[in-house]
Amino acid sequence: MGKSVYDEIYARSMKAPESFWAAAAEDIHWEKRWDRVFDDRHPPFYRWFVGGALNTCYNALDLHIDRGRGKQRALVYDSPVTGTVAVFTYAELRDAVARLAGALRRRGVQQGDRVLIYMPMVPEAVMAMLACARLGAIHSVVFGGFASNELAKRIDDAKPKLILSASCGIEVNRTVPYKPLLDGALALSSHQPEGCVILQRPQATAALAKGRDLDWGDFVAGAPPAPCVPVAATDPLYILYTSGTTGVPKGVVRDNGGHAVALKWSMENIYGVGAGETYWAASDIGWVVGHSYIVYAPLLKGCTTILYEGKPVGTPDPGAFWRLISQHGVNVLFTAPTAFRAIKKEDPQGRHMATYDLRNFRTLFLAGERCDPDTLHWAEARLGVPVIDHWWQTETGWPIAANCMGLGRLEVKAGSPTKAVPGYDVRVLSEDNTEMPAGQIGSIAIRLPMPPGCLPTLWNNDAGYETSYLTKHPGHYLTGDAGYRDDDGYLYIMSRVDDIINVAGHRLSTGAMEEVLAGHPDVAECAVVGVADEIKGEVPVGFVVTKAGVERSDADITRELVERVREQIGPVAAFKTALVVKRLPKTRSGKILRGTMKRIADGQDYTLPATIDDPATLGEITEALQQRGYASKP
Ligand code: COA
Ligand code: AMP
Secondary structure, three states: OOOOHHHHHHHHHHHOHHHHHHHHHOOOOOOEOOOEEEEEEEOOEEEEEEOOEEOHHHHHHHHHHHOOOOOOEEEEEEEOOOOEEEEEEHHHHHHHHHHHHHHHHHOOOOOOOEEEEEOOOOHHHHHHHHHHHHHOOEEEEOOOOOOHHHHHHHHHHHOOOEEEEEOEEEEOOEEEEOHHHHHHHHHHOOOOOOEEEEEOEOOEOOOOOOOOEEEHHHHHOOOOOOOOOOEEOOOEEEEEEEOOOOOOOEEEEEEOHHHHHHHHHHHHHOOOOOOOOEEEEOOOOOOHHHHHHHHHHHHHHOOEEEEEOOOOOOOOOOOHHHHHHHHHOOOEEEEOHHHHHHHHHHOOOOHHHHOOOOOOOOEEEEOOOOOOHHHHHHHHHHHOOOEEEOEOOOOOOOOOEEOOHHHOOOOOOOOOOOEEOOOOOEEEEOOOOOEOOOOOOEEEEEEOOOOOOOOOOEOOOHHHHHHHHHOOOOOEEEEEEEEEEOOOOOEEEEEEOOOEEEEOOEEEEHHHHHHHHHOOOOEEEEEEEEEEEOOOEEEEEEEEEEOOOOOOOHHHHHHHHHHHHHHHOOHHHOOOEEEEOOOOOEEOOOOEOHHHHHHHHOOOOOOOOOOEOOOHHHHHHHHHHHHOOOOOOO
16 A cells, blocks of 8 residues: 555654744744744744744634635524523624733733633633733633632742633533632632633622722723734743642643644645634633534634533433534534533434535544544444544643545544544553553553643753653653553553543542542542543542541542542542542552552453552452442453
């Protein structure tokens, strides 16, 4: 078989990365061209497009208006939870963003200042991100499902000048007041912003603190539109916090230049989408998928993007996705496999799909967690379009491995996100940094340098960037995922090598949950493991050993533990099961055998660890799990 387009383009990106990305950068409007495409003078800190200046908001909005797309739909807001559909053309979105940027500037926000955004899926949240980009201010969006304590950690690290928030978010059947969560966070954080701007939603308005809080409408009223401020390609566009291996989240930094180049390139080459088409990422702006593929990439490309304030099921039924695709003419949808598992459970025959006109719908992309072959085949059979699993993470900001629709589609192999995307030199390594033979699992690493758009460092933490990602395999970036490559070069991403779990496509740290459980006054020691779940992929289950002399009932303690995780991390952790056990299984040196506990909970076979201290502990754990419906053989 001859070489595919993909093979040729991939080989070119590896052989001559500088000319490859310089050519891609021609698609971006630069205020000043770069001096060096790639700067390797300060390893391991590599930078792209050094000396270049641009404005990301200009490239996402104004440029398209200048080129005649002013009347095209830029953003469609579809909110079944409030019964709203609102459409913003490129001209309308630019004007609203420029006014909001003007209001921020009037309040003293300047280039390099941080602005924290803690908002539900409303158009003002997208406008806020773009308004920051317009001024060269650095936004940090925090997902609404996080509680005060997590929000406080991010406030203390990012030190925002202003916080933009809303009175409430709306889940399927309840209103979530955001303002008390924000007030709670500010009571916990040492850093205090100069002000908080609150969007009052009619579903639940919030009391404003005099002197600190401002009403969104008052804040924007009369503000002059702000022009775009050119920033260095290497200046940060945003900070996005993600779970690390401890309770302290990592502030992933994204720069302006490399990000714009890589994201715009990805739309046509990976997603096969052109300007003027409609692209929908059914995620949340609080996650990287939302940053890259609800906001920046589709707008950089001149597409129509959809902002969906709803769920795959329950708003009102499992036909919600098909309604949106048909109503808004969606060409490409990107979501997480968990959403499809939820739809499949409620509508196994795909009856709702059949009632909508899906003729413009071309491709479904899935990411955020491993796509199980059952879900992939179900979606393929019902939709009759290619279903593409692709793999990436907050740190990279865009796909590492995918079946690139714009580069000649390759064969789909269920369970694999296909092959490395151009620009990424993906290696499967052993403990001693040698490459694993085909078919054998190893640690997946990316040989440095990474392509444009990937994190240049962690916010105010160069040392943490090096220790977290660059020390394990010298000369490589550690992805934290384990997997293998098959004989045809297809990658298979199987599990994490650290304590991170993926719950309904949301990235969470079991270590952070253990810290919360350990803080309960009755708990002597604890462990949290991710256990297989039919819909969410994985859910956390906690095991605690109480302190000697504790006489309170197990039911009281476990209820408090569940509440505690909800209060300190947030509902998004989906922590619903805690078990009080007599002992935790450990090695003789005292290491808790979390991997074995997980296998037991999942009903999988396991080998008795040679170093186990007391094998009887495994029987005790099995019994406790069986009483809660786990640990049964499939
Ligand atoms: N603000 C406040 N609370 C939120 C929230 C937000 N923005 N987002 C989620 N929550 C809450 C939910 O209400 C739920 O609370 P509950 O325990 O009281 O029910 C909890 O956090 C867990 O939410 P979620 O993981 O969304 O589960 P769910 O049971 O509500 O819905 C799915 C399950 C599969 C339908 C849902 O997870 C989904 O649509 N996932 C799509 C995946 C996705 O967007 N991934 C992002 C990466 S691509
Ligand atoms: P996040 O940073 O929240 O995007 O989560 C990134 C992590 O999700 C990755 O490191 C993987 O563990 C997992 N992940 C994302 N996409 C996939 C995929 N297609 N297949 C397997 N795992 C995935």
